[in-house]
Amino acid sequence: MEKQILSSIEEKAHNFLIETGFKFEVINGERIYEHNGHFHKFTHVKGLSCFVIESAESKDEAINNLYEDSDLIPFSHNEDEVLFAFRNIIMEYYVD
Secondary structure, rough: HHHHHHHHHHHHHHHHHHHHOEHHHHHHHOOEEEEOOEEEEEEEHHOOOEEEEEEEEHHHHHHHOOOOEEEEEEEEOEEEEEHHHHHHHHHHHHHO
């Protein structure tokens, strides 16, 4: 059940980023989203029971996996709560 929720959250986050104008590509086997020259990824961290938005300042940094943790979103097993927080963070901090 948890795996289905995680997969659904990741897919809905992906769709939201694309709709918001982020460009999608795969770097090192991971979904990466570019916006205004910065590269971001959205990852579930099981040990912390949260999602993290990680950011790299350039494509070279993304390729070399030099991301900085930007924002943490607690995983409450409530898909709507996670996506609401994700959308708010993206709109407030990452979209002009």
